[in-house]
Amino acid sequence: xxxxxxxxxxxxxxxxxxxxxxxxxxxxxxxxxxxxxxxxxxxxxxxxxxxxxxxxxxxxxxxxxxxxxxxxxxxxxxxxxxxxxxxxxxxxxxxxxxxxxxxxxxxxxxxxxxxxxxxxxxxxxxxxxxxxxxxxxxxxxxxxxxxxxxxxxxxxxxxxxxxxxxxxxxxxxxxxxxxxxxxxxxxxxxxxxxxxxxxxxxxxxxxxxxxxxxxxxxxxxxxxxxxxxxxxxxxxxxxxxxxxxxxxxxxxxxxxxxxxxxxxxxxxxxxxxxxxxxxxxxxxxxxxxxxxxxxxxxxxxxxxxxxxxxxxxxxxxxxxxxxxxxxxxxxxxxxxxxxxxxxxxxxxxxxxxxxxxxxxxxxxxxxxxxxxxxxxxxxxxxxxxxxxxxxxxxxxxxxxxxxxxxxxxxxxxxxxxxxxxxxxxxxxxxxxxxxxxxxxxxxxxxxxxxxxxxxxxxxxxxxxxxxxxxxxxxxxxxxxxxxxxxxxxxxxxxxxxxxxxxxxxxxxxxxxxxxxxxxxxxxxxxxxxxxxxxxxxxxxxxxxxxxxxxxxxxxxxxxxxxxx
Numbered sequence: 001x002x003x004x005x006x007x008x009x010x011x012x013x014x015x016x017x018x019x020x021x022x023x024x025x026x027x028x029x030x031x032x033x034x035x036x037x038x039x040x041x042x043x044x045x046x047x048x049x050x051x052x053x054x055x056x057x058x059x060x061x062x063x064x065x066x067x068x069x070x071x072x073x074x075x076x077x078x079x080x081x082x083x084x085x086x087x088x089x090x091x092x093x094x095x096x097x098x099x100x101x102x103x104x105x106x107x108x109x110x111x112x113x114x115x116x117x118x119x120x121x122x123x124x125x126x127x128x129x130x131x132x133x134x135x136x137x138x139x140x141x142x143x144x145x146x147x148x149x150x151x152x153x154x155x156x157x158x159x160x161x162x163x164x165x166x167x168x169x170x171x172x173x174x175x176x177x178x179x180x181x182x183x184x185x186x187x188x189x190x191x192x193x194x195x196x197x198x199x200x201x202x203x204x205x206x207x208x209x210x211x212x213x214x215x216x217x218x219x220x221x222x223x224x225x226x227x228x229x230x231x232x233x234x235x236x237x238x239x240x241x242x243x244x245x246x247x248x249x250x251x252x253x254x255x256x257x258x259x260x261x262x263x264x265x266x267x268x269x270x271x272x273x274x275x276x277x278x279x280x281x282x283x284x285x286x287x288x289x290x291x292x293x294x295x296x297x298x299x300x301x302x303x304x305x306x307x308x309x310x311x312x313x314x315x316x317x318x319x320x321x322x323x324x325x326x327x328x329x330x331x332x333x334x335x336x337x338x339x340x341x342x343x344x345x346x347x348x349x350x351x352x353x354x355x356x357x358x359x360x361x362x363x364x365x366x367x368x369x370x371x372x373x374x375x376x377x378x379x380x381x382x383x384x385x386x387x388x389x390x391x392x393x394x395x396x397x398x399x400x401x402x403x404x405x406x407x408x409x410x411x412x413x414x415x416x417x418x419x420x421x422x423x424x425x426x427x428x429x430x431x432x433x434x435x436x437x438x439x440x441x442x443x444x445x446x447x448x449x450x451x452x453x454x455x456x457x458x459x460x461x462x463x464x465x466x467x468x469x470x471x472x473x474x475x476x477x478x479x480x481x482x483x484x485x486x487x488x489x490x491x492x493x494x495x496x497x498x499x500x501x502x503x504x505x506x507x508x509x510x511x512x513x514x515x516x517x518x519x520x521x522x523x524x525x526x527x528x529x530x531x532x533x534x535x536x537x538x539x540x541x542x543x544x545x546x547x548x549x550x551x552x553x554x555x556x557x558x559x560x561x562x563x564x
């Protein structure tokens with residue numbers, strides 16, 4: 001064997017031993033795995049442009065709270081890393097500079113100050129960050145920690161607390177309470193922001209997310225706006241930090257103020273501790289309490305035009321705006337792109353402003369909760385409703401669709417002579433219609449509900465199962481009575497029976513299960529399970545979906561008692 005062969009084998013053996021050592025000790029070339037932070041919410045990516053002709057380096061993951069802990073320990077504040085434009089102003093959220101200059105200067109600010117601080121920490125005998133020339137310790141593409149960052153919902157409760165907080169003072173003139181402190185509009189000609197009472201919008205409408213916000217895809221591809229307003233507006237994340245954190249810093253000594261660290265807003269456990277207002281005051285934006293949703297332009301003045309439109313479109317919908325506000329976290333749930341009437345962007349024919357999404361699609365889309373049908377479907381997934389709705393195939397606009405459509409489209413414009421009605425008459429009509437929608441709910445008479453049903457198809461192996469039919473029907477009825485939406489869509493009391501007897505006529509004497517589900521265990525060609533599969537799927541699924549703890553879904557002996 002040649003010396004060269006021996007040398008190659010020796011090198012290979014050394015490399016193998018070294019790699020095995022790294023794996024067994026969980027050690028990396030740039031540190032130990034247990035030195036790295038765990039799941040965190042404070043990861044910030046620092047990624048300056050590449051110098052002309054320079055090597056492109058990966059961005060740096062900077063853990064803000066990890067560094068803040070050290071700053072607090074030293075009895076210092078944000079001024080260690082951040083500057084102020086004015087002595088009494090807020091900190092600028094850039095590192096050691098007021099604004100960006102050129103790449104070389106900004107890069108030197110990071111390198112000189114970060115390494116200097118790391119050196120000082122190391123001299124104190126504490127664990128420090130990377131030193132000079134340890135470039136890849138910061139500039140690497142590895143994922144050091146899983147992100148636990150959770151977006152915070154600025155819902156009605158938080159809005160109410162900010163609206164009434166004594167520590168907030170509107171900087172752009174006095175408005176109702178504190179509205180002017182946050183809400184502003186942009187004057188393109190004067191290149192400045194101002195407060196306009198009654199024109200408050202969601203921050204997201206101008207401050208778009210740099211990453212695609214889920215609501216932007218609500219009805220397909222969002223139309224690109226060319227407005228100077230949106231070109232000037234900073235991304236939502238930057239705008240929120242500049243406004244919210246800066247305000248929290250200024251009010252920290254006046255009353256319990258909001259957090260200034262990442263986990264205070266974006267840690268899930270911290271969010272659970274935020275004080276809640278059970279019944280926050282209504283958001284004020286000159287919105288109507290009730291309105292009539294039509295497929296035509298309500299601004300038509302001529303009665304004959306309204307009459308012609310009513311003949312060509314679906315019956316209008318009496319919409320309870322106040323009720324839907326209470327059921328939503330904020331206005332953007334429905335008004336995803338602007339606080340306008342849906343018809344301004346989504347017409348019956350579809351226009352560019354609405355991404356050519358027609359009104360019918362905007363109202364009846366099933367894939368998101370920003371539409372009527374989509375939101376109603378989401379409500380049906382609650383434990384009170386899911387026992388029936390989660391298990392049965394979704395019925396489309398067929399069969400009983402006429403009755404389903406009329407639940408909402410209940411205003412017969414032709415019969416009532418809508419074209420000649422005055423505004424006060426229409427308001428009275430809306431009040432009556434919305435009240436009747438939830439008042440006509442019927443309950444199945446008790447004498448028509450069997451208290452117990454004996455199921456004995458496998459009586460040769462087990463005792464017949466005693467099914468508490470009456471108690472279950474009453475429990476479902478009580479859940480329906482709590483929900484206005486359920487009462488509106490369950491006008492025919494026999495629809496409750498369809499939760500289990502799902503393909504029988506609406507009658508108080510539905511067919512037995514084995515009339516459709518044969519006693520064989522196999523699946524039929526049309527997808528129907530056998531009787532055993534149907535019972536287990538329905539009963540077990542209902543217990544699971546409705547979170548029933550009295551009888552565990554997997555407790556076979558509770559239903560099937562052995563013969564003695």
